[in-house]
Amino acid sequence: MNARVKLLSSSTFRLAALYLVLFALSVSALLGYVYWNTAVLLERQTDETIRAEVQALADQYRLRGLSGIIDTIQRRSSDQGGAVYLLTAPGGQRIAGNLNSLPPMPQDEATWIEFPLAVEKNAVRENHVARAFHTDLAGGFQLLVGRDVEALRQFATIIRQTIYYALAIAAVLGLGGGLLMSRNFLKRVDAITAASRTIMAGNMAGRMPVAGSNDELDRLALALNEMLEQIESLMAGMKEVSSNVAHDLKTPLTRIKAQVEAALRSNSPDDYREALERTVDESDRLLDTFNALLSIARAEAGQARQGLVPIDVSALIADVVELYEPMAEEAGGRLSSDAAPGLMVIGDRQLLAQALTNLVDNALKYGARDGETPEIEVSGKIEDDKVVITVADHGIGIPAEDRGRVTERFVRLDSSRSKPGNGLGLSLVSGVMKLHKGSLVLADNHPGLAARLVLPLYRA
Ligand SMILES: Nc1ncnc2c1ncn2[C@@H]1O[C@H](COP(=O)(O)OP(=O)(O)OP(=O)(O)O)[C@@H](O)[C@H]1O
Numbered sequence: 001m002n003a004r005v006k007l008l009s010s011s012t013f014r015l016a017a018l019y020l021v022l023f024a025l026s027v028s029a030l031l032g033y034v035y036w037n038t039a040v041l042l043e044r045q046t047d048e049t050i051r052a053e054v055q056a057l058a059d060q061y062r063l064r065g066l067s068g069i070i071d072t073i074q075r076r077s078s079d080q081g082g083a084v085y086l087l088t089a090p091g092g093q094r095i096a097g098n099l100n101s102l103p104p105m106p107q108d109e110a111t112w113i114e115f116p117l118a119v120e121k122n123a124v125r126e127n128h129v130a131r132a133f134h135t136d137l138a139g140g141f142q143l144l145v146g147r148d149v150e151a152l153r154q155f156a157t158i159i160r161q162t163i164y165y166a167l168a169i170a171a172v173l174g175l176g177g178g179l180l181m182s183r184n185f186l187k188r189v190d191a192i193t194a195a196s197r198t199i200m201a202g203n204m205a206g207r208m209p210v211a212g213s214n215d216e217l218d219r220l221a222l223a224l225n226e227m228l229e230q231i232e233s234l235m236a237g238m239k240e241v242s243s244n245v246a247h248d249l250k251t252p253l254t255r256i257k258a259q260v261e262a263a264l265r266s267n268s269p270d271d272y273r274e275a276l277e278r279t280v281d282e283s284d285r286l287l288d289t290f291n292a293l294l295s296i297a298r299a300e301a302g303q304a305r306q307g308l309v310p311i312d313v314s315a316l317i318a319d320v321v322e323l324y325e326p327m328a329e330e331a332g333g334r335l336s337s338d339a340a341p342g343l344m345v346i347g348d349r350q351l352l353a354q355a356l357t358n359l360v361d362n363a364l365k366y367g368a369r370d371g372e373t374p375e376i377e378v379s380g381k382i383e384d385d386k387v388v389i390t391v392a393d394h395g396i397g398i399p400a401e402d403r404g405r406v407t408e409r410f411v412r413l414d415s416s417r418s419k420p421g422n423g424l425g426l427s428l429v430s431g432v433m434k435l436h437k438g439s440l441v442l443a444d445n446h447p448g449l450a451a452r453l454v455l456p457l458y459r460a
Pocket residue numbers: 358362363366367393395396397398406407411412413414415416420421422423424425426427448449
């Protein structure tokens with residue numbers, strides 16, 4: 001689009017134009033009022049004065065006769081007030097007044113006329129305009145009373161010109177200002193558009209320009225930048241997850257391939273059998289990994305939210321502890337529980353059980369130092385309107401600086417590489433917490449780890 005068309009079709013320009021029209025209308029109304037109140041009113045007043053004077057002179061003629069009116073006219077004519085008088089005889093000859101003869105006029109009875117008037121001012125002749133009322137008196141006499149309205153006319157002209165100039169200035173200023181403003185605005189919109197295009201073209205680190213004026217455009221740009229930040233970190237996360245998944249699946253698949261190849265070379269039915277059995281085991285583990293990944297994705301996407309129901313956490317803790325107690329005892333350790341009754345949350349029972357199981361599983365795996373036996377306590381209580389489930393052990397714990405990243409997918413600390421696992425357990429826990437609007441808090445148990453599930457309490 002060419003620049004001029006763009007400017008004309010922009011909303012700012014249209015707004016500026018609208019304001020301009022409103023502005024011009026109010027300026028005209030104001031100036032029109034001023035004009036009416038000065039020029040027009042003054043002219044009317046003059047007319048009224050003339051009319052009153054004509055009336056007075058006519059009365060005089062009626063009451064005191066010709067000599068009376070001549071007297072008055074002569075007296076008034078000598079004043080230097082710009083008044084014009086003329087009384088003529090039936091033949092048209094001047095009888096009294098400061099005009100020499102009647103100006104040309106229509107033959108009406110009584111009329112307003114305007115005529116040029118030569119005025120002697122400081123020995124200079126000036127051409128003025130006079131406005132007068134002309135009337136016939138009884139006996140064929142004619143009376144003309146008027147005023148020099150030159151000053152009045154000039155004044156009106158000045159006011160009219162002022163109005164035109166004011167309108168022109170208002171239009172130029174308004175239009176210029178509007179154009180300037182909208183051009184400025186358009187430039188910034190264009191900058192944002194250009195920035196989005198470079199981002200779309202693949203420059204994910206690009207951001208919208210922020211002018212620093214904190215106006216609507218700036219706030220829009222800031223909001224967009226926050227969104228871009230989030231998208232970028234989500235995309236980085238996705239990239240990492242997919243490369244982790246690829247890496248973690250490669251190892252078991254390579255193992256399966258090696259086993260099957262070895263079996264094929266050996267030709268003995270026993271080796272075949274063993275290879276097939278191992279393949280089944282590896283496949284089971286692969287399936288577990290996939291299932292865990294899918295559960296995490298589902299929990300994080302919040303898909304199960306509609307299906308959430310009130311869950312008795314006290315009962316849930318009892319069930320999980322009962323299931324895992326034999327395992328703890330087998331390892332020579334102990335799994336004890338201490339849950340207040342009636343702990344209720346809104347949730348998905350299976351996912352919550354899975355989260356708790358993952359924590360207990362970790363405590364069993366990592367909760368004992370070399371040569372010691374696991375001592376695990378599972379507790380449940382209410383704190384500040386939250387249900388807090390804690391799984392505490394006395395193992396090596398997780399160093400404070402690693403507590404943030406162990407909840408990421410596939411993250412396993414070096415100290416636990418000897419134990420089996422994918423590094424997905426805590427990811428699922430934190431995904432389940434996200435789904436339940438709760439949180440997973442990892443804390444020091446001095447020694448060991450205290451993993452806490454904090455969930456909103458449900459009151460029936
Ligand atoms: N109770 C604990 N004590 C010490 N370290 C722990 C404990 N729980 C988890 N960790 C550390 O956090 C890491 C991540 O735990 P997570 O449960 O996510 O994975 P995993 O147990 O290694 O594998 P998976 O749970 O998928 O079988 C573990 O590898 C371990 O290093």
